[in-house]
Amino acid sequence: xxxxxxxxxxxxxxxxxxxxxxxxxxxxxxxxxxxxxxxxxxxxxxxxxxxxxx
Amino acid sequence: xxxxxxxxxxxxxxxxxxxxxxxxxxxxxxxxxxxxxxxxxxxxxxxxxxxxxxxxxxxxxxxxxxxxxxxxxxxxxxxxxxxxxxxxxxxxxxxxxxxxxxxxxxxxxxxxxxxxxxxxxxxxxxxxxxxxxxxxxxxxxxxxxxxxxxxxxxxxxxxxxxxxxxxxxxxxxxxxxxxxxxxxxxxxxxxxxxxxxxxxxxxxxxxxxxxxxxxxxxxxxxxxxxxxxxxxxxxxxxxxxxxxxxxxxxxxxxx
Numbered sequence: 001x002x003x004x005x006x007x008x009x010x011x012x013x014x015x016x017x018x019x020x021x022x023x024x025x026x027x028x029x030x031x032x033x034x035x036x037x038x039x040x041x042x043x044x045x046x047x048x049x050x051x052x053x054x
Numbered sequence: 055x056x057x058x059x060x061x062x063x064x065x066x067x068x069x070x071x072x073x074x075x076x077x078x079x080x081x082x083x084x085x086x087x088x089x090x091x092x093x094x095x096x097x098x099x100x101x102x103x104x105x106x107x108x109x110x111x112x113x114x115x116x117x118x119x120x121x122x123x124x125x126x127x128x129x130x131x132x133x134x135x136x137x138x139x140x141x142x143x144x145x146x147x148x149x150x151x152x153x154x155x156x157x158x159x160x161x162x163x164x165x166x167x168x169x170x171x172x173x174x175x176x177x178x179x180x181x182x183x184x185x186x187x188x189x190x191x192x193x194x195x196x197x198x199x200x201x202x203x204x205x206x207x208x209x210x211x212x213x214x215x216x217x218x219x220x221x222x223x224x225x226x227x228x229x230x231x232x233x234x235x236x237x238x239x240x241x242x243x244x245x246x247x248x249x250x251x252x253x254x255x256x257x258x259x260x261x262x263x264x265x266x267x268x269x270x271x272x273x274x275x276x277x278x279x280x281x282x283x284x285x286x287x288x289x290x291x292x293x294x295x296x297x298x299x300x301x302x303x304x305x306x307x308x309x
Binding site: 018025047051 | 095096097098100107110113117152153156160164167170269273277279280283284287288292294295296297
C-alpha cells in the first residue's frame with residue numbers, strides 16, 4: 001500500500017487535478033459511449049418496428 | 055472439424071452471436087479495469103522523478119496504444135470489405151471508428167494533463183503529439199466521409215480508401231520518438247528489450263490496456279449491431295426481430 005491516509009491518496013502528491021481529471025474523463029467517456037449505444041439500438045429497433053407494422 | 059466462417063459473415067447470423075458475446079467482454083473489461091486500477095494506485099510505487107503525476111500513465115499509454123491498434127484493425131476490416139465486397143467487414147470498420155476516435159482524444163487530453171505539470175506546457179508541436187492529432191483527424195475524416203455518402207456501399211468503399219491511406223500515419227506515431235528529437239519521452243517498453251520500469255508499474259499498464267481492449271470489443275459489437283439494424287431495416291429478419299422486442303421493451307419502459 002502506497003498511501004498513509006485517504007487524504008494523501010486523494011491529494012496524489014499535489015497532482016490531484018491532473019491525475020483525477022485524466023481518470024475521471026476516461027470514465028465519463030466510457031459511460032457516455034455505452035449510454036449512447038443503448039439509445040441508438042432502441043431507436044433503430046423502434047424505427048424497424050414502424051417499418052414492419054406499415 | 056471445419057467451421058464455415060462465411061456463415062458468420064451474414065448479419066442475420068452474426069447479430070445474435072454478437073449479442074451473446076457482449077456481456078462476456080464487458081465483464082472481462084470491468085474486472086480487468088478494477089484489478090488494473092488497484093495495481094496502478096495501490097501497488098505501483100511512486101516515481102522517483104515525477105512523483106504521483108506519473109500515474110496518468112495508467113490511462114494515457116493504454117489509450118494511446120488502443121488508438122493505434124484500433125486504427126490498424128479498422129483499416130484491416132475496411133480492406134477486407136473492399137477486397138471481398140463483404141458487408142459485415144465494412145460494418146465492423148464503421149463500428150470501430152468512433153471508439154478509436156474516443157481513445158485518441160483520451161490519449162491527447164490525458165497527455166496534455168500530464169505535460170502541463172511535467173513540461174510546463176499543455177501542448178507542444180512535437181512529432182509524437184502532432185502525429186497523434188493527425189490520427190484523430192483521420193478517424194473524424196473517416197466518420198464524416200462515411201456519413202456524408204448516402205449509398206452505404208459507396209460510403210464503405212470511400213471510407214476504406216481513406217482508412218488504408220491513413221495507415222501510413224501509425225508507424226509514424228510509433229517511431230516518432232526515435233526518428234525525431236521529441237519532448238515526449240521515449241517508450242518505456244520496447245520489443246526485444248527489458249522494460250525500463252518497475253514490475254508493478256508495467257503490470258498496471260498491461261492490465262489497463264487489456265481492460266481497454268476488452269471494452270473496445272464489447273462496444274464495437276454493440277455498435278455493429280446498431281449498424282446492422284439501421285442498414286438492414288427493410289429485411290425480414292430485422293422486422294421480425296423488432297416485433298419480437300416490442301413486448302419486452304414496452305414492459306421495461308425502455309426509452
